[in-house]
Amino acid sequence: MSFIDQLQEIVGSNGLLLGEEVSARPNASKGRGSCPAKAIVRPANTEELSAVMKLCHANDQPVVTHGGLTGTVDGITCAEGDVVVSLERMRSIQRVDAEAGVMVVEAGVVLENAQAAAKEAGWQLAVDFGARGSAQIGGMISTNAGGNSVVRYGMTREQVLGLEVVLADGTVISSMNEMLKNNTGYDLKHWFIGAEGTLGIVTRAVLRLRPQPKSVQTAFVALDSYDKVVTLLRRLGSDFEGKLSAYEVMWNNHYRLMVETLDKHQAFLPVDYPYYVLLEQESGHESKGEEHFMEVLSAVMEEELVTDAVIAQTSQQAAQLWEMRDDVGSIARHFKPLAAFDISMPLSEMEAYVERVTDTMADKLPEVGLVAFGHLGDGNLHILAGPAHEHRAIEEVVYGELVKIGGAVSAEHGIGLEKKDFLSYSRSEQEIALMKTIKQSLDPKQLLNPGKIFS
Amino acid sequence: MSFIDQLQEIVGSNGLLLGEEVSARPNASKGRGSCPAKAIVRPANTEELSAVMKLCHANDQPVVTHGGLTGTVDGITCAEGDVVVSLERMRSIQRVDAEAGVMVVEAGVVLENAQAAAKEAGWQLAVDFGARGSAQIGGMISTNAGGNSVVRYGMTREQVLGLEVVLADGTVISSMNEMLKNNTGYDLKHWFIGAEGTLGIVTRAVLRLRPQPKSVQTAFVALDSYDKVVTLLRRLGSDFEGKLSAYEVMWNNHYRLMVETLDKHQAFLPVDYPYYVLLEQESGHESKGEEHFMEVLSAVMEEELVTDAVIAQTSQQAAQLWEMRDDVGSIARHFKPLAAFDISMPLSEMEAYVERVTDTMADKLPEVGLVAFGHLGDGNLHILAGPAHEHRAIEEVVYGELVKIGGAVSAEHGIGLEKKDFLSYSRSEQEIALMKTIKQSLDPKQLLNPGKIFS
Numbered sequence: 001m002s003f004i005d006q007l008q009e010i011v012g013s014n015g016l017l018l019g020e021e022v023s024a025r026p027n028a029s030k031g032r033g034s035c036p037a038k039a040i041v042r043p044a045n046t047e048e049l050s051a052v053m054k055l056c057h058a059n060d061q062p063v064v065t066h067g068g069l070t071g072t073v074d075g076i077t078c079a080e081g082d083v084v085v086s087l088e089r090m091r092s093i094q095r096v097d098a099e100a101g102v103m104v105v106e107a108g109v110v111l112e113n114a115q116a117a118a119k120e121a122g123w124q125l126a127v128d129f130g131a132r133g134s135a136q137i138g139g140m141i142s143t144n145a146g147g148n149s150v151v152r153y154g155m156t157r158e159q160v161l162g163l164e165v166v167l168a169d170g171t172v173i174s175s176m177n178e179m180l181k182n183n184t185g186y187d188l189k190h191w192f193i194g195a196e197g198t199l200g201i202v203t204r205a206v207l208r209l210r211p212q213p214k215s216v217q218t219a220f221v222a223l224d225s226y227d228k229v230v231t232l233l234r235r236l237g238s239d240f241e242g243k244l245s246a247y248e249v250m251w252n253n254h255y256r257l258m259v260e261t262l263d264k265h266q267a268f269l270p271v272d273y274p275y276y277v278l279l280e281q282e283s284g285h286e287s288k289g290e291e292h293f294m295e296v297l298s299a300v301m302e303e304e305l306v307t308d309a310v311i312a313q314t315s316q317q318a319a320q321l322w323e324m325r326d327d328v329g330s331i332a333r334h335f336k337p338l339a340a341f342d343i344s345m346p347l348s349e350m351e352a353y354v355e356r357v358t359d360t361m362a363d364k365l366p367e368v369g370l371v372a373f374g375h376l377g378d379g380n381l382h383i384l385a386g387p388a389h390e391h392r393a394i395e396e397v398v399y400g401e402l403v404k405i406g407g408a409v410s411a412e413h414g415i416g417l418e419k420k421d422f423l424s425y426s427r428s429e430q431e432i433a434l435m436k437t438i439k440q441s442l443d444p445k446q447l448l449n450p451g452k453i454f455s
Numbered sequence: 456m457s458f459i460d461q462l463q464e465i466v467g468s469n470g471l472l473l474g475e476e477v478s479a480r481p482n483a484s485k486g487r488g489s490c491p492a493k494a495i496v497r498p499a500n501t502e503e504l505s506a507v508m509k510l511c512h513a514n515d516q517p518v519v520t521h522g523g524l525t526g527t528v529d530g531i532t533c534a535e536g537d538v539v540v541s542l543e544r545m546r547s548i549q550r551v552d553a554e555a556g557v558m559v560v561e562a563g564v565v566l567e568n569a570q571a572a573a574k575e576a577g578w579q580l581a582v583d584f585g586a587r588g589s590a591q592i593g594g595m596i597s598t599n600a601g602g603n604s605v606v607r608y609g610m611t612r613e614q615v616l617g618l619e620v621v622l623a624d625g626t627v628i629s630s631m632n633e634m635l636k637n638n639t640g641y642d643l644k645h646w647f648i649g650a651e652g653t654l655g656i657v658t659r660a661v662l663r664l665r666p667q668p669k670s671v672q673t674a675f676v677a678l679d680s681y682d683k684v685v686t687l688l689r690r691l692g693s694d695f696e697g698k699l700s701a702y703e704v705m706w707n708n709h710y711r712l713m714v715e716t717l718d719k720h721q722a723f724l725p726v727d728y729p730y731y732v733l734l735e736q737e738s739g740h741e742s743k744g745e746e747h748f749m750e751v752l753s754a755v756m757e758e759e760l761v762t763d764a765v766i767a768q769t770s771q772q773a774a775q776l777w778e779m780r781d782d783v784g785s786i787a788r789h790f791k792p793l794a795a796f797d798i799s800m801p802l803s804e805m806e807a808y809v810e811r812v813t814d815t816m817a818d819k820l821p822e823v824g825l826v827a828f829g830h831l832g833d834g835n836l837h838i839l840a841g842p843a844h845e846h847r848a849i850e851e852v853v854y855g856e857l858v859k860i861g862g863a864v865s866a867e868h869g870i871g872l873e874k875k876d877f878l879s880y881s882r883s884e885q886e887i888a889l890m891k892t893i894k895q896s897l898d899p900k901q902l903l904n905p906g907k908i909f910s
Contacts, residue, residue, distance in 0.1 A: 190645035241739035284696035441896030
């Protein structure tokens with residue numbers, strides 16, 4: 001029986017896509033043309049996937065796993081002859097335990113659906129980002145996704161209690177722990193979270209849920225120095241008692257671009273302050289949350305830590321502020337072609353870093369403009385630059401300055417193929433060698449998502 | 456040059472203990488006699504330890520790492536001929552960054568000293584447990600220690616941002632990340648946290664600090680059913696807005712033993728309720744914290760979720776309540792010899808589990824008494840039983856019922872030698888095989904802490 005026939009026997013005809021059904025699909029989230037795989041296998045459950053991997057392993061068949069195709073670092077691009085495994089048929093929310101605040105989901109569940117199921121049970125799944133309508137839980141875990149809730153709840157890793165994965169040889173590791181505390185030997189789930197599908201294929205997960213907030217307060221404030229931006233972050237971290245749920249900083253160039261140059265968004269504050277912060281508190285109370293929020297903001301204004309401020313009076317106003325913050329699309333059109341960076345560094349380095357990148361860019365690539373903003377609460381900086389006709393030269397500037405201060409070339413997006421050349425900017429030779437040792441021990445035939453992260 | 460001379464050359468005479476200086480030390484925290492190692496090596500820094508490990512690796516020399524010797528599962532017991540590495544000379548707090556809220560410490564720093572340094576900088580290190588005056592950071596990380604702050608801040612793992620380890624062959628992996636977000640390849644630190652010194656020796660760490668609370672509220676409440684215990688936990692998790700910092704449940708048998716049978720502690724509440732909870736809120740405010748705490752408690756009493764309650768009016772009263780909760784010594788003397796268990800399970804299973812263990816024990820070992828209590832906020836149950844003349848038979852009852860409900864034989868203490876026989880009660884054959892694969896790839900000569908966790 002041919003390899004394809006054997007695949008078909010495992011997953012049935014509904015589980016296997018061939019020929020035009022394969023090439024009709026994209027090869028990656030970044031538009032690298034149509035999918036060149038020899039087949040797309042869509043297992044219905046873990047057992048089928050295990051059998052598929054046993055077959056692929058016996059045949060030295062490379063496998064790339066597809067989730068919602070919303071990654072940004074070429075993390076799932078495949079080569080001709082690869083087999084794609086798609087988790088799209090494993091989309092069952094198996095259980096929501098409203099007492100314990102945990103949910104058990106298959107890897108193909110779309111984030112938005114998992115969020116909705118948690119909400120219905122009176123909880124929240126504290127991972128959220130723009131691609132929520134397509135991104136799948138398996139991809140979210142495999143990339144240790146960040147997003148909008150990190151400052152309060154941490155990355156995806158901190159929402160995962162248990163995991164089931166299929167290894168390269170088809171072995172099923174079912175480590176579906178539901179307890180907050182479990183020190184029985186190595187905590188295997190951490191090996192697979194953020195490994196970008198190179199060590200195993202996530203099939204199911206136990207997710208930790210968090211209490212739903214009862215009210216949300218939003219403000220947009222201006223500050224006259226970077227030091228004050230850092231001081232305010234620390235102050236709110238303490239005064240909001242752990243309820244600070246967003247601390248999004250915009251450098252002047254970002255805000256000015258959005259409300260003046262592009263004239264796309266309402267100028268809630270004058271455009272000549274050096275720094276702006278969109279900040280948010282999630283409260284467990286309706287009225288008291290707002291009262292407390294106002295008190296803290298009044299205090300920091302009185303102390304001149306904050307120079308100017310606007311408090312969102314309605315959820316619509318809050319939405320307008322967030323739309324401005326999230327409108328990467330307008331920037332992408334303005335800077336076309338765009339070079340986008342997702343990096344992190346110690347907060348104490350960030351002000352000088354942005355200055356150096358701006359100066360070096362002006363010096364070496366004077367035609368390239370840039371704006372800076374980020375989830376500062378997490379040390380995460382985004383730089384958008386363009387026109388990026390010389391993408392590599394821009395990377396050299398941005399990452400070249402980063403390596404000097406021990407920053408990370410990826411804060412939340414991962415490495416994939418896109419940042420592979422720059423992994424050594426953030427990780428030592430010994431660290432990368434150790435990653436390879438582990439890869440070799442778990443996937444000695446190098447079948448899982450080949451070539452991603454490192455070669 | 457002899458092996459010992461070579462060691463001496465690396466660490467100097469102050470760095471090497473031999474003969475009586477070795478046998479004067481205990482072999483473990485549980486009194487297994489004197490240390491039978493051929494030498495205790497006390498490197499002054501990472502480079503010395505790296506050289507020591509290169510030498511040991513070349514000589515196939517097994518190595519056991521000692522921290523503060525406060526573990527409870529025979530995790531560092533060594534055999535004759537082993538070399539002990541003690542981190543006791545690496546006790547420098549290298550840096551506290553009061554802006555970012557991170558500290559960089561060597562592994563030999565005693566927890567209490569790290570806590571004090573964090574406090575001095577206006578922050579808290581959110582790991583705390585009874586052995587704080589002896590336990591060292593390296594051991595705390597290698598066992599992923601739990602303790603009193605887990606319900607709010609998570610285990611030790613969640614306080615570690617970066618790590619430096621020395622591998623079995625002497626390779627130094629310096630992964631001293633200081634950022635909250637860093638998705639640049641595999642997050643290596645997680646492989647070593649909780650690995651009980653079997654994969655590498657922790658030499659330095661970057662720890663995440665948390666804001667200091669400004670006030671603490673403590674109450675001791677009685678509830679008339681287990682369902683209400685779980686409902687109250689969820690309610691406070693939401694109403695305290697993430698500031699619930701302790702939720703310690705005592706079964707009736709535990710409270711009654713402490714205040715009636717032993718007559719050791721003041722009876723703040725009558726002894727005939729089925730469940731008691733010692734609960735605590737850490738607040739970022741002086742007065743408001745208390746006001747809010749009282750409001751929430753009044754509401755849950757009005758709704759008859761809580762039947763009876765006493766609020767600590769002074770910090771001395773709070774301390775008395777905690778002394779009762781923490782007075783394991785009195786129980787140990789009462790049950791002498793004592794069998795102590797640290798287990799976890801889904802909250803929905805816990806009531807029936809304790810009943811089954813109580814019944815089975817009465818049936819099989821009628822002379823054995825027991826009490827149940829735990830960090831219920833974390834799903835962590837402690838059972839103390841005795842007289843434990845038949846330790847193994849008691850273990851069979853406690854773990855035998857646990858395996859049926861997918862519980863963990865170790866919630867926070869680890870496996871060591873003590874629980875090794877029971878690892879398979881909580882982890883599957885495939886999981887254990889994967890642990891061994893990883894051990895084999897990182898320490899193929901099986902030199903690091905041999906025989907711990909699994910054989």
